[in-house]
Amino acid sequence: MVTKIDHIGIAVANLDEALRFYEEVLGIKCTGTEVVEEQKVKTAFLPIGDTKVELLESTDKDGPIARFIEKRGQGIQHIAYRVENIEEALEEVKKKGIRLIDEKPRKGAGGAKIAFLHPKSTFGVLIELCER
Numbered sequence: 001m002v003t004k005i006d007h008i009g010i011a012v013a014n015l016d017e018a019l020r021f022y023e024e025v026l027g028i029k030c031t032g033t034e035v036v037e038e039q040k041v042k043t044a045f046l047p048i049g050d051t052k053v054e055l056l057e058s059t060d061k062d063g064p065i066a067r068f069i070e071k072r073g074q075g076i077q078h079i080a081y082r083v084e085n086i087e088e089a090l091e092e093v094k095k096k097g098i099r100l101i102d103e104k105p106r107k108g109a110g111g112a113k114i115a116f117l118h119p120k121s122t123f124g125v126l127i128e129l130c131e132r
Helices: 015-025 064-072 086-095
Strands: 002-011 033-036 041-048 051-058 075-083 113-117 127-131
Touching: 002 064, 002 127, 015 041, 015 051, 051 064, 064 075, 075 086, 086 113, 086 127
Parallel strands: 002 051, 075 127
Antiparallel strands: 002 075, 033 041, 041 051, 113 127
8 A cells, every 4th residue: 555655744833944954954955835725834845865854834823733833842743655546545544443534635735635644543643645
């Protein structure tokens, strides 16, 4: 089902400051930013080999990233695993008793189809399934 790690999502309070660190200190170049209105987030992807780091800044004080930072602070928010067919993957994990946040895929950054699995079913890790 899973073919690779697609990206690691990192919640940040200030996207510009985080980008300066990743680009100037670590030498990882951003391929662009995007606002995903329905998720109340501005994202930046930084490719590293075959995977990416996704920096996430909330665009709304009540958005999921703002709530995450308020509760847990900045840091890793989710791990996204690439799947070939997200609808089939969701059905498969649901049959195995995994609790879903998203029953159906939704639009993610970069035109991906995404869905989240509930951390209570995944050992405390917010897992995103991602089809590109």
